[in-house]
Amino acid sequence: MKQLLLSTFISNIELPNPKNFEEISEKIKKQKINVLENKIPKKEVDSVRPEIVQSWLRSKKCGLSYQIYNYPPVLDKKQFKQLLNEKDFFIKTTEKAITELEGILFNAGILLTDEKGVILKLSSELETHNNLTMLAPGSIWNEETIGTCAHGMCILFKRPIQLYGPEHYCGIFDSFSCSAAPIFNSEGNLEGTITISSPYIYNQSSHTLGLVTMLASIIQKEFQVSRKEELLNIALSQVNDAILVINKLGIISEINQNAEEMFKSIDTNLVGTSIYEILNDKLLINTVLETGKPIVNKNIEIRKLNKSFSCSIQLVKNNDNKFGYVVNLRPADYQEKKRQKTCGLSATYTFDRIIGDSKKLTQTKKMAKKFAHFNLNILLLGETGTGKELFAQAIHNEGRPDGPYVAINCAAIPSNLIESELFGYEAGSFTGAERGGKPGKIELANGGTLFLDEIGDMPLNLQAVLLRVLEDGKVMRLGGSEYIPVDFRLIAATNKNLLELAKNEQFREDLYYRIAAFQIKIPSLIHREADIFQLIDNFINFYSTTHAMKRPTLSKEAKYALLNYNWPGNVRQLKNTIFYAMCMSIDMETDPVILPEHLPEDILDYVNIPLIANDMLENELLPLSNDIELQDDKLTVKNIEENLIKKVLSDTNRVEDAAKVLGISKSTLYRKLKTYGLKEKRYDF
Numbered sequence: 001m002k003q004l005l006l007s008t009f010i011s012n013i014e015l016p017n018p019k020n021f022e023e024i025s026e027k028i029k030k031q032k033i034n035v036l037e038n039k040i041p042k043k044e045v046d047s048v049r050p051e052i053v054q055s056w057l058r059s060k061k062c063g064l065s066y067q068i069y070n071y072p073p074v075l076d077k078k079q080f081k082q083l084l085n086e087k088d089f090f091i092k093t094t095e096k097a098i099t100e101l102e103g104i105l106f107n108a109g110i111l112l113t114d115e116k117g118v119i120l121k122l123s124s125e126l127e128t129h130n131n132l133t134m135l136a137p138g139s140i141w142n143e144e145t146i147g148t149c150a151h152g153m154c155i156l157f158k159r160p161i162q163l164y165g166p167e168h169y170c171g172i173f174d175s176f177s178c179s180a181a182p183i184f185n186s187e188g189n190l191e192g193t194i195t196i197s198s199p200y201i202y203n204q205s206s207h208t209l210g211l212v213t214m215l216a217s218i219i220q221k222e223f224q225v226s227r228k229e230e231l232l233n234i235a236l237s238q239v240n241d242a243i244l245v246i247n248k249l250g251i252i253s254e255i256n257q258n259a260e261e262m263f264k265s266i267d268t269n270l271v272g273t274s275i276y277e278i279l280n281d282k283l284l285i286n287t288v289l290e291t292g293k294p295i296v297n298k299n300i301e302i303r304k305l306n307k308s309f310s311c312s313i314q315l316v317k318n319n320d321n322k323f324g325y326v327v328n329l330r331p332a333d334y335q336e337k338k339r340q341k342t343c344g345l346s347a348t349y350t351f352d353r354i355i356g357d358s359k360k361l362t363q364t365k366k367m368a369k370k371f372a373h374f375n376l377n378i379l380l381l382g383e384t385g386t387g388k389e390l391f392a393q394a395i396h397n398e399g400r401p402d403g404p405y406v407a408i409n410c411a412a413i414p415s416n417l418i419e420s421e422l423f424g425y426e427a428g429s430f431t432g433a434e435r436g437g438k439p440g441k442i443e444l445a446n447g448g449t450l451f452l453d454e455i456g457d458m459p460l461n462l463q464a465v466l467l468r469v470l471e472d473g474k475v476m477r478l479g480g481s482e483y484i485p486v487d488f489r490l491i492a493a494t495n496k497n498l499l500e501l502a503k504n505e506q507f508r509e510d511l512y513y514r515i516a517a518f519q520i521k522i523p524s525l526i527h528r529e530a531d532i533f534q535l536i537d538n539f540i541n542f543y544s545t546t547h548a549m550k551r552p553t554l555s556k557e558a559k560y561a562l563l564n565y566n567w568p569g570n571v572r573q574l575k576n577t578i579f580y581a582m583c584m585s586i587d588m589e590t591d592p593v594i595l596p597e598h599l600p601e602d603i604l605d606y607v608n609i610p611l612i613a614n615d616m617l618e619n620e621l622l623p624l625s626n627d628i629e630l631q632d633d634k635l636t637v638k639n640i641e642e643n644l645i646k647k648v649l650s651d652t653n654r655v656e657d658a659a660k661v662l663g664i665s666k667s668t669l670y671r672k673l674k675t676y677g678l679k680e681k682r683y684d685f
């Protein structure tokens, strides 16, 4: 805030008193004429301050006459209206102080101008001189338009000043005395001037200058504070959060519009209420008060509203003096929406939606479910396409369903961007950074889960930072200077051997041990063939619904090929294969059937149908959901055949009947029994 100096810019002559003011006035007038008429040099003017003499000379240069009144230009109505609009806040701030002072002034009035000297407001006392001087709102009064005057000099020197009678440039003001002071805005720029003006030369003293300086100072403070308050209110109404300012006694002293809106359903007037009546979590507040550390984005429930919020609390203090604290509340779903907007992701999978009942997958799901309920970091291992991301989502939904789920694929993002993606950045920390800065994925995962896919591809330097975040539970944005506390579960996934990478110094061993204590290995599809039909069935359903395709049947040859294939790309490859086959099998005239020729080439090699299958399933299509009990591991066409024979035999109890059911000859069945070593077993033939 610029200081207003009560300068010595009064007169450098004796203070006028009723006895000698005429004498002094005459002296000034004479010297003014002499210097302006070039009869004496300016340094010989000894009754007037040099700044004023220079101002007279500048006024003359502007072509103004000191004898004839120079009528000032006046803004037209439209211009003046616009100016009043712009200055509305300033004018309103001055009103109270001006009215109060006007009440005690005698034979004097107050003049308010803008920073260029345009008169904004005028006391009625001064309006009586209107006709004579055109002293009226809207007229432009400054050194260039009317010559030396108090507020004109105040604008030039940006300091308080007092002018005595003939010190004014134009003779019409010879009987006036004026004291003016500047008013600055928060940026230190001149906002306007205020002047106490009297048509009586003897009516002012140095006290008048003191008075107007104090008045300007009061107005300036009020103006700057109100402006700041106004800006703050506008800013606070722009944020989507409810903001509550709490004093040190725990009473809500200020709220923003959003807080008002958010709590309008409760009867109590928020301001004046104890914060403990609003936030049920006393412990949370006390932790902040005791430790002085802020709470960031903590999920809380406000019972009065029956709603969840993400709550941040920050202490307001100066040195060791605690003034109170600020509570910031954001609806929990807003946080989630924002996170989804930033990450474009949400966790949709639950364990029920992970298809497959094979023993191995069932065991894996059981283990993952167990881990989900503890606040553990988990490492998911498995070949590509086995469903690691699905497991990550299911674990999140099982363990922290209300928190955010944030996923990042370390292999898919250029290594130079992973850092800012993970840790976020402050405004202006690098070229191309978003203006307001950006939270990192770790920050966004606060209260929920961070899924780091392909963690083996994370650059080594970031592994070190990640380790620190995991150890300290806090993160610092790039270009930032403060740590933000974070609470998240890390689920990392990889199809690489991290220990091997660590041996080759491509992965930090310490990070490995930090994240790998709880590992879940997701079995490859080749080891859970029992899931294949269920998955196929599911994918056919899925694509026929989402792509409005006719549901195809699967020929037995195609089915055997799919069953026998080794699936290096696991479930992802199976899913894509089914979609490919469905597209290839589209038939406009008949119901579609997926035949071997509809399968991708590398799978076609696996169309190798054993004899029995030919015998028993000639021209027959396998239903998708069959009731053959499949063994979990090593499920091949031979297993199916063996199981089928066992089942039919146990149903019929006679080889002859079984052969009939199977549609093969008795001798073929005997041969098969021999092949499968079933002869030794006891069947009730």
Ligand SMILES: Nc1ncnc2c1ncn2[C@@H]1O[C@H](COP(=O)(O)OP(=O)(O)OP(=O)(O)O)[C@@H](O)[C@H]1O
Residues within 6 Å of the ligand: 353, 354, 355, 356, 382, 383, 384, 385, 386, 387, 388, 389, 390, 391, 453, 494, 495, 571, 572, 575
């Ligand atoms: N058990 C399952 N049930 C249903 N769909 C599955 C299953 N497993 C995997 N999928 C599907 O397979 C695809 C690949 O799954 P996901 O992305 O989870 O694999 P991943 O192991 O994370 O692969 P990568 O290591 O290549 O990232 C997805 O489309 C997913 O929906």
